[in-house]
Structures are given as C-alpha cells and as structure tokens.
Amino acid sequence: MCRHFAYLGDEESIGRLLVEPPHGLYRQSWAPRRQRYGTVNADGFGVGWYAPGDPAPARYRRAGPIWADLSFADLARVVRTRALLAAVRDATLAGADAEAAAAPFASGRWLFSHNGAVAGWPDALAEVSRALPPRDLLALEARNDSALVWALALARLRAGDDPGQALGDTVLDVASAAPGSRLNLLLTDGETITATAWGDTLWYLAEPGRRAVVASEPYDDDPRWLTVPDRTLVSASREDVLLTPLKDLAEDLAPAPNEEPRT
Template identity: 80%
Template sequence: MCRHIAYLGPDEPLGRLLVDPPHGLFRQSWAPRRQRHGTVNADGFGVGWYAEGDPVPGRYRRSGPIWGDLSFADLARVVRSGALLGAVRDATAPGADGEAAAAPFAAGPWLFSHNGAVTGWPRSLAPLAHGLPPDELLSMEARNDSALVWALALNRLRGGDEEAQALADTVLEVAAAAPGSRLNLLLTNGETIAATAWGDTLWYLAEPGRRTVVASEPYDDDPHWRQVPDRTLLAASRTDVLLTPLKDPREAYGPGTPSAPGAPGRPEEPPS
C-alpha cells in the first residue's frame, strides 16, 4: 500500500518532482512499477513542503485520487520548495477519516509518512497505545494504523530522540508487537531525511552537495538510483547518506521484546 517520496535540494516546482517525471508519484497513484502490495493508490494523497525562513511546513491533502484534483495541478505548477514530502495512499481498511488519514502527518517541523500496514490492527498495538500520554492519543489526526505509528515516533521525537533513532526504535517496537507488519517509514524536518525499509521497496538518488531523493521507487530511469536493502534504516542530508541494518527484534533480542535500540550507522558511498 502507498507510495511516498522526500526531497532535499535546490528549489523546484512541486510538479517537477511529483508530476513531471515519467514514473513520478502522480503516475504511481495508478501504475506503480515496484509496489508489492496493492495496485492503485487512490484513497487520498498529500504533499508537505517548506518555505524559506519558516521551519514549519505547509500541507495540502485530499481524500480522493491525485489525478482528479485540478487545484493540486495548479499548486504543483507554481509552488517551489527545496524540501518536501509527498505520498499517495492505498488504504489498509475502510475508514471515515477522509483527508486526515492521508500523509504527510505533521507536527512542529516534521513531516511523516508510512508505507505499509500493521498486522492485527488495532488490537496488536493496543499495549503500545496505552504507553502514550492521553493528550497525544486524543490529538491523533486519524484512527488508522499509520496515525498511531506516527504518534509513537512523535512521542520519541518530543522526548529528544534524533529523527533516525526515533524511526528505528518505533519500527522495532511495532514489529515486536505486530510481527509481519510492513513498516516503511519516511520522516523529514526540511534539513534531513530519515527512512526505514521494512517489508516494501525503498530507493534513493544522491548528488552530494546538491540533492537527495528518497522514494518508494525511482521516478525515472536514472542509473544512479540505489535500492535500500530490506530491514535497513536510512539517514540522509543534502551531502550524505548513511545506511544502518535493522534486525527483527525477535532475532536480535529474543521473543517478546517490547522495544530495542537501533544499531550505529555506516556511511553509504554515493554513486560517482
């Protein structure tokens, strides 16, 4: 389910990154090339972007398919940004949350998306939800699995965790509570990108010092796209990409482990 993309680089019209590429997010809404689960991402879409001088991103989200929104076509043509996160949604289960269920979710400087599904939802994550402060549960934007995964990651961010560490620990915690879940998470603060490959595809395109793109799948046939191995944490800026192996918590820490820290990262050599 779902496709998403994050970008850091020179200011570009949103459409140049999301609509114009031959296999961009716009086309991935009905014809993804590498999606393993689901075929059509028409249950909502969204994009969040950063304006110069403002650390809090703006968002545009809708409950319908991206191809049916003429207002988005105009917005994508004229709005420019050097950092964005976009997503198209294939819902795991029916719901009444509308555009509130569409990524990106947001809080403070952060934009977040989840590509995947939590097995046994909602019962499987009830113990983890009980550990969240009541005000954070009550302020969740939607009542789906992605919104709760975001609440778990956001609780760590607000507690002082770095972005990559917050994602790593959230994935391991959720995977321990709901084995078999697909947990490709994507997070940006406008200056860095953190992401996990856990059960679905993740790729990145890096031009050190100029731009970094992290996406569910390549939006064109540029030979410099690199696939992120499954069970991996990615941490990136405009200049560096680091990959960290993530182990299934049952393998690394034994059955029943509620959560576990991520491993230290290793730098990934950018393509020449």
C-alpha cells in the same frame, strides 16, 4: 499499500518533482512499477513542503485521487521548494477520516509518512499504545495504523531521541507487537530525511551537495538510483546518505550479559 517520496535539494517546483517525471509519484498513483501490495493508490494523497524562512511546513491533502484534483495541478506548477514529502494512499481499511488519514502527518517542523500496514490492527498495538500519554491518543489525526505509528515516533522525538533512533525504535516495537507488519516510515524536518525499509520497496538517489531523494520507487530510469535493503535505516542530507541495518539497533538496545534491562 502506498507510495511516498521525500526530497532535499535545489529549489524546484512541486510539479517538476512529482508530476513531470515519467514515473513520478503522480503516475505511481495509478501505475506503480514496483508496488508489492495493492495496485492503485486512489484513497487520498498529500504534499508537505517548506518555504524559505519558515521552519513549519505547509500541507495540501485530499481524500480522493491525485489525478482528479485540478487545484493540485495548478498549485504544483507554481509552488517551489527545497524540501518536500509527499504520498499517495491505498487504504488498508475503509474509514471515515477522509483527508485526515492521508500523509504527510505533521507536528512542528516534522513531516511523516507510513507505507505499509500494521498486522492485526488495531488489537495488535493495544499494549504498545499504553506508552503514549492519553492526550496524544486523543489528539490523533485519524483512526488508522499510520496515525498511531506517527504518534509513537513523535513521542520519542519530543523526548529527545534523534530521528534515526525514534524511527528505529518505533519500528522494532511495532514489529515485535505485530509480527508481519510492513513499516516503511519516512520523516523529514526540511534539512534531513530519515526512513526505514521494513517489508516494502525503498530507493534513494544522491548527488552530494545538490540533492537527496528517498522514495518507494524511482521516478525515472536514472542508473544512479540505489535500492535500500530490507530492514535498513536511511539517514540522508543534501551532503550524503547513510544506511544502517536495523538489526544493529536491536543489538544496541539489548542489555549486556551483566547489565540491567533498560526501562
């Protein structure tokens, strides 16, 4: 389906994070090692990064394969950042949205990516989408499942949910409406990384006080990479990484025996 990657840590060039590693996201666009669905991620790519003193990230997105974009190679060599989210895309369905369909999606300080697919799209999410204000639906960047999943998560963030609750609740709602969906979500504000493992591979590498990386698969053979169990929420900062089973969130949302259901 896709491969994605988020980084918090010491300042590095985009190229050092994505292009130079022997199995980095750049190479994963044509030779992923652990991708379960699809083999080549050539239907677009995107990079979002944070510059010092500016909470709103910059983005560079294209509709074609990352290896064919010579401008990206030049940009990646010189642009440096302490926080980044990037993705390469294998489209589930062909569409006409070009680079607008490529992650990362953005709003304010947030960057977001979805690795997976919503089963039964678009019919399966017809009811779930009714929870969104009409303006949010009209403002979708693209007509694909990832853009709608982002809108659902963003609505929760705007309502005041913390990132973990926003992604966890979104995954549970979408999975309930569309069983069999693959919902590996990735979110950052430049200070934290929040992710879900739901149906596809996810790994993390942590060096407390220096860096945290969350990615679809390792970019090298460092033995410190750890796999994230399926149906798990990841909350990472430069200091630590916390894993929470998503089933615990489901239990938290369930009403107690004598409690009125939440609305």
